[in-house]
Amino acid sequence: MQRNRWQFHLVIRALAYRRGRTFLLIAVLSMAASLATALGIVSLTMEKRVAEEIRKYGANLIIMPEKARISIGSGGLNFGEFSEATYLNQVKTEDAIIRSGIQLEHSLHLSGTLRRGAADILVEGVNFEVIRRLFPWWHIQGSWPNGAEAVIGSRLAARLGIKVGEELELLGVAGVVRPRVAGIVNTGGEEDDLLYLALPELQQVSGRSGQLTLVRLLVTAGGERLKTAMDRLGPLLSGAVVKEVRQVARTSEGLLAKVKLLMMLATVVVLISAGSSVAGTMSASILERGKEIGLMKAMGGGRLNILLLFCGEALLLGVTGGITGYLIGNVIALFIMQTVFAAPPGFISWLVWASMGVSLFLALAGSAGPLVSVFRLDPVRSLRGE
Amino acid sequence: MLISIIMGASVATAFLGLAGELSFRIAMEMRNYGANILVEPMAAEQGGFLSDADLPKIKTVFWRYNITGFAPYLFGVIDISAGTKREKSVVTGTWFARLLTSEGEDESIQGVKVIAPWWGLSGTWPEAVNEAIIGAALAKRLGVVSGEEVTTTKERRTQIFRVVGIVTTGGYEEEQLFAPLATVQSLLGAPGRISRVLVSALTVPMDDFGRRDPAGMSKEEYEKWYCTAYVTSVAKNVEEVMSGSRAKPIWQIASAEGSLLTKLNRLMILLALLALTAAATAVSTSLMASMTERSPEIALMKAIGADSLQIIIVLLGEILVISSVGGLIGYLCGEQLAGFVSRSVFDASLQPSLWLLPTAVVSAMTVAMAGSIMPLRKALAIEPVQGLKG
Numbered sequence: 001m002q003r004n005r006w007q008f009h010l011v012i013r014a015l016a017y018r019r020g021r022t023f024l025l026i027a028v029l030s031m032a033a034s035l036a037t038a039l040g041i042v043s044l045t046m047e048k049r050v051a052e053e054i055r056k057y058g059a060n061l062i063i064m065p066e067k068a069r070i071s072i073g074s075g076g077l078n079f080g081e082f083s084e085a086t087y088l089n090q091v092k093t094e095d096a097i098i099r100s101g102i103q104l105e106h107s108l109h110l111s112g113t114l115r116r117g118a119a120d121i122l123v124e125g126v127n128f129e130v131i132r133r134l135f136p137w138w139h140i141q142g143s144w145p146n147g148a149e150a151v152i153g154s155r156l157a158a159r160l161g162i163k164v165g166e167e168l169e170l171l172g173v174a175g176v177v178r179p180r181v182a183g184i185v186n187t188g189g190e191e192d193d194l195l196y197l198a199l200p201e202l203q204q205v206s207g208r209s210g211q212l213t214l215v216r217l218l219v220t221a222g223g224e225r226l227k228t229a230m231d232r233l234g235p236l237l238s239g240a241v242v243k244e245v246r247q248v249a250r251t252s253e254g255l256l257a258k259v260k261l262l263m264m265l266a267t268v269v270v271l272i273s274a275g276s277s278v279a280g281t282m283s284a285s286i287l288e289r290g291k292e293i294g295l296m297k298a299m300g301g302g303r304l305n306i307l308l309l310f311c312g313e314a315l316l317l318g319v320t321g322g323i324t325g326y327l328i329g330n331v332i333a334l335f336i337m338q339t340v341f342a343a344p345p346g347f348i349s350w351l352v353w354a355s356m357g358v359s360l361f362l363a364l365a366g367s368a369g370p371l372v373s374v375f376r377l378d379p380v381r382s383l384r385g386e
Numbered sequence: 387m388l389i390s391i392i393m394g395a396s397v398a399t400a401f402l403g404l405a406g407e408l409s410f411r412i413a414m415e416m417r418n419y420g421a422n423i424l425v426e427p428m429a430a431e432q433g434g435f436l437s438d439a440d441l442p443k444i445k446t447v448f449w450r451y452n453i454t455g456f457a458p459y460l461f462g463v464i465d466i467s468a469g470t471k472r473e474k475s476v477v478t479g480t481w482f483a484r485l486l487t488s489e490g491e492d493e494s495i496q497g498v499k500v501i502a503p504w505w506g507l508s509g510t511w512p513e514a515v516n517e518a519i520i521g522a523a524l525a526k527r528l529g530v531v532s533g534e535e536v537t538t539t540k541e542r543r544t545q546i547f548r549v550v551g552i553v554t555t556g557g558y559e560e561e562q563l564f565a566p567l568a569t570v571q572s573l574l575g576a577p578g579r580i581s582r583v584l585v586s587a588l589t590v591p592m593d594d595f596g597r598r599d600p601a602g603m604s605k606e607e608y609e610k611w612y613c614t615a616y617v618t619s620v621a622k623n624v625e626e627v628m629s630g631s632r633a634k635p636i637w638q639i640a641s642a643e644g645s646l647l648t649k650l651n652r653l654m655i656l657l658a659l660l661a662l663t664a665a666a667t668a669v670s671t672s673l674m675a676s677m678t679e680r681s682p683e684i685a686l687m688k689a690i691g692a693d694s695l696q697i698i699i700v701l702l703g704e705i706l707v708i709s710s711v712g713g714l715i716g717y718l719c720g721e722q723l724a725g726f727v728s729r730s731v732f733d734a735s736l737q738p739s740l741w742l743l744p745t746a747v748v749s750a751m752t753v754a755m756a757g758s759i760m761p762l763r764k765a766l767a768i769e770p771v772q773g774l775k776g
Contacts, residue, residue, distance in 0.1 A: 028671045035664050039657075046653070053649060056642035057419060062556065137637035188424055188636040243556040246504040251418045258415060259650065262408075262731045263657075266401075269723060270661045273397045277390035277668030284675035332660065340653045 007305075011312040021285055025363075026321050028278045033325020033359040034332060035274055036267075040351050041333035043263035049341045050259055051220050051252075056136050059107070059216035060226060060249040063093060063233070063240050087211040088240050096236035102219065102229045107134055108199055109214040112206045114170040114177075121156070121170070123195045125202030134218055138191065142183030148201060150179035153192040157184050168195075174207035217242075226253070275362055282366025286310065290374055297379040306375075310367050318363035322356030329355060388712050390672040394665035395716020395750040396723055399742050401658040403724040406739070409651045411732045413588050416647060417454050418503050421584035422639040423621045428632050435579035436631055438567065442488040443627040448612075449587065449620045450491065455500030456585040457481055458567060462574040465539045466563060468528040475524055476562045477538055479570025479580075482511045498564070501586040505559070508532070509551025515569050518547035521560035525552050538563065538573060545573045585624055585633070589617040591644030617644075669750075670757025673705070677761030681768050689770040701762060705754050713750030717743050 015022045065086040090108065097106055110125040128145055131138065142164035145151055152162055162168070167180050177197070185191050203209045219229045226249055233242045244250075296306050330347065337345040427434030436458075444456055460479040465472065481497035499511055509532040512518055520530060530536055530549055538545050547565055554560065571577050590596075596616040600608055612619050617635040625633035687697055720742075728734055 024671060024674065028668065031664060031667055035660070038660065042653075042657075050646070050650070053646045054642070056645060058638050058642075135638075137641045139637060186634075187638060188634040188640075189638055245556045246506055247420050247502070247555065247557065249556070250504045250506075251420075254418065255415055258731055259412075262727070265727050265731065266657055266661070269397060269400065269727075270664055273393040274664045274668045276393050277665075277672050280390050281668075281672045281675045284672065336653070336656045336660075339656065340649050 007309060007312065010309060011316065014309075015313060015316065022317070025282060025285060025317050026324065028281050029317055029321025029359045029363055030323075030325035030328060032271070032274045032278045032362055033322045033355040034327075034329035035270055035325075036358040037326050037329025037351050037355045038332035038336070039263075039267040039270065040354055041329065041345050041348055042336055043260070043267055044348060045333075045337065045345045046263060046341075047256060047260055048220075049337070049343065050256060053341075054252045054255065055134075055218055055220065057248045057252065058135060058137070058245075059218050060245050060252065061104075061217040061219055061229060061233075062243050062245060063088065063215040063217065063237060064243065065213070066239050066241055087208065087213060088215065090210045090212050093212060093215055093237065093240065096233065097215075097217075100229070100232045100236055102232060104217050104219045104229065105130075105134055106218070107131060107216045108212050109216065110199060110202055110206075110208060110211060111194075111213045112172075112202065112208065114172050114195075114202075114206065116160075116168060116170050119160075121160075121195050122193060123170070123197055123202060123206075125197050125199035127199055128196075131196075134216075137187055139186045140183040141186065142181070145179075145182035145196075145198070148177070148179050148198065149182035151183045151185050151196040152181050153194045153196075154184050154186040155192040156195060157181075170195075170205070172202075172205035172207070175205045177201055177205045271358070275358070278362045279366035279369075282314075282363060283370040286367050286370040286374065293374050294379040294381075303375055307368075307371060310371055311364065314363040314367045315360070318360035319356060321363065322359035323352070325359055326352045326355040388708055390669050391709055391712030391750055391754060392716045392719060394669040394753060395713045395746045396718075396720035397661055397665045397716075398749055399717050399720025399746045400723040400727065401661050402745065403720065403739055403742055404727060405654060405658050407724075407728060407737075408654050409647075411728070411734065412650050412654075413647060414454070415732070416643045417586050417588065419639050419643065420504065421456070421501050421586045422589065422617055422636050422643065423585040423587055423624060423633055424636050425583035425585060425621075425624055425628055425631050425633040427581070428630050434630065435576065435581060436583065436628055438571075438578055438580050440628045440631075441580075441583070442486060444583070444585065444624055445486065445488040445491050445494060445496075447623040447627055449615055449623050452588045452615050452620060453624075454586050454588060455496055456583055457496065457498045457501050458580040459582040459584070460567060460570055460574065460576065460580045461582075462540060462570065462576075464563075464573070466524075466528065466536055467539075468530045468534065468536045471528050473524070473528060477540075477570055477573065478562050478564050479567040479574075480564055481567055482564075501584055502555075504555065506554040507551045508554075509549075512550055512564075512566060514548075515566050516545070516547055517550045518563055518565040519551040519553050520549050520564070521562045522552055522554045523560040524563065525549070536563070540573055541575070543573055543575065545569060583624075583628065583631075585620075587617070587620045588615065589620055589640065589644070590615045591648045592616055592618075592641070666753045666756075669753050673754060673757035674761045677701075677758060677765065681765065684765045685768050685770045685772070688768065694766050697766065698762060701758070701765065702755070705758050706751060709750040709754035710747050712754075713747035714743075716750060717746035720746065 065088050097104070107130045108127060112123055113120040114123045128151070132144060140151065150168065162181055164181055164184060167178055170177050170179070179197060179201070185196070203211065217229075219226055226244065230242050230244060293306060333345045337343060425436065427436050438458060441458055444453060447453070457480055462477055463474060464477045466475045466477070467473070483495050483497045483499040485493055486496045487493050498505070507519065509519065518536070520536070525531070528536065532549055532551060535546055535548050538547060547563070553564070567580070571579060596611070596614065596618065600611055600618070600622070603611060612622070617640040621633040621635055625631055684697060687700070725735060
């Protein structure tokens with residue numbers, strides 16, 4: 001007991017006596033540990049952030065009736081359609097989405113035609129709130145509609161000569177609607193050719209209450225999540241199919257995987273290089289203490305005793321470095337994530353162990369190596385200063 | 387000490403070497419999302435067409451090097467039959483992977499294969515004029531598999547296609563038959579005509595200036611807008627060479643790409659900075675550690691009559707030699723490292739950039755010097771008597 005206390009005392013005094021050196025070692029150890037923490041936090045939370053960014057590309061899954069209409073187009077572009085339409089049941093579909101228990105956002109669509117004067121117009125019923133949130137590429141000239149207002153595609157507006165603020169009279173199978181045009185949408189895609197109404201209104205006027213033609217789903221990309229979602233949703237839907245929008249889904253997965261790999265490689269490279277320098281500094285500080293070790297040996301200290309003393313020092317340094325490193329690393333990660341994604345990274349508590357591990361490993365590896373070579377020294381020689 | 391300088395210099399080289407390449411690679415990666423510019427006839431509604439004679443000109447515009455690919459499309463509704471089954475469907479004439487030679491420009495491969503890498507194709511791409519690929523949904527309804535033939539009829543013209551592949555996209559393509567453009571043009575009786583062109587271009591993210599309406603700009607502003615690779619200005623470029631056309635950005639792709647690109651670039655810059663700072667700190671601390679070991683040596687030098695300047699010259703000279711050797715080796719290692727990262731992430735080799743060699747050596751020297759200031763000052767303060775006594 002007495003002996004242990006004495007050893008502890010020795011370690012503390014050794015560190016306190018060489019104050020400058022101790023400070024330097026703690027600084028480099030915490031630098032390495034903070035790098036590990038910061039890079040760890042960034043690469044772990046970045047996947048989520050990038051996945052969120054990728055959501056801006058739009059839906060990656062769609063639900064459509066088993067025998068849907070035939071549309072002509074490429075990728076996100078629709079150039080027109082023909083043949084009879086079939087419909088989804090709104091209640092059943094929404095129910096299936098809820099029952100599948102998958103985290104996703106969805107947008108309901110019903111398309112049809114309404115008569116204006118002598119011409120038919122392609123109309124789509126949507127929920128504008130959802131559109132505004134999930135499809136950020138919609139450029140609206142005018143304002144977003146509220147209530148019974150409508151949005152018109154730019155190409156259609158140009159063709160029919162319709163301006164913002166105009167009131168349209170549209171004739172459906174089951175009634176007439178007179179929406180005011182609140183805005184003109186320009187996306188460069190299929191939206192430009194359509195007139196958008198609120199979903200319930202279109203359902204009512206076209207006599208298709210409770211029916212949909214398409215549901216767009218947005219599942220956060222990454223890993224196997226999409227496939228799981230498809231597998232789980234499929235059996236719950238009757239008379240409908242889930243399809244992967246390959247343009248968005250596949251490309252996003254590829255991109256995410258690459259960004260992740262890149263981050264991992266960068267982390268490894270930085271850690272190895274910083275780590276080797278730190279271990280080098282550690283060992284330099286042991287080597288210069290040859291005389292001290294010689295003295296200990298001369299006084300009858302066994303190898304184990306000396307090893308314990310130095311490991312004790314390394315342990316203390318490592319733990320202190322690890323904790324400060326974790327704190328500094330969090331600040332760095334916070335800074336990076338704030339500047340890049342304007343969102344806090346979120347704290348990952350287990351990284352404190354990773355940080356501690358890195359710091360301890362470097363401290364111990366840096367001191368154990370040189371100790372072995374120091375042990376080979378003859379105490380007489382090292383005391384004489386040779 | 388040499389090792390830590392090598393490590394530092396190679397990390398610096400690797401990150402700087404990658405940084406330039408990286409934003410380009412990520413931008414290329416994002417082009418996998420497909421075309422971001424749509425070219426359509428000015429009078430699309432009245433059944434207008436574009437001319438396929440204008441297509442090679444797309445590779446001669448001001449922003450030609452930013453255009454990574456394009457594909458023309460011609461659509462038509464036809465009767466399609468296989469065996470006993472008969473359907474009304476859409477045939478699309480396009481280029482799959484066509485060697486394009488424009489005057490004064492390098493040859494390039496253009497077509498669907500380039501701009502739509504997300505297509506899931508089982509089978510091969512069509513090569514002969516009577517080969518076609520068919521959408522998965524249409525194939526299922528007709529009961530067609532790869533290797534079989536389908537007959538297409540428009541008015542009184544008939545064309546038999548051999549199906550060489552089935553395409554899955556989860557989109558509209560699954561309901562169509564894709565065949566070489568020239569064949570479809572003659573089937574539809576529309577020689578030389580195309581209905582759409584999709585262009586995939588590398589662009590810079592839109593900023594406030596880019597969002598302004600070019601019509602309201604002064605001459606200088608318009609020039610600046612035109613000479614910045616905004617998606618709108620590249621679209622304008624393409625529009626100018628395709629007669630009777632209107633080109634517009636596909637905002638779903640263009641806007642998402644812009645914001646993602648900005649963020650990833652910023653992230654990479656910050657990471658490189660972090661790595662460089664770390665490398666610099668590591669190098670200078672290990673220098674500090676190794677300098678203090680040598681206090682007896684410095685004391686001896688002082689004792690035999692060296693003044694401060696001489697000691698500084700000796701020590702700095704040593705550091706300069708070590709750091710230039712370290713910088714050189716570090717540069718070589720760093721190049722390999724950057725090449726490895728680039729290969730394993732992007733499947734692309736990295737051009738060795740020679741300008742990094744002086745950068746690596748000079749930065750190794752600078753860091754080494756900076757790291758030795760403190761220990762040097764300490765060394766100069768050594769009392770010879772004490773230092774020699776030990």
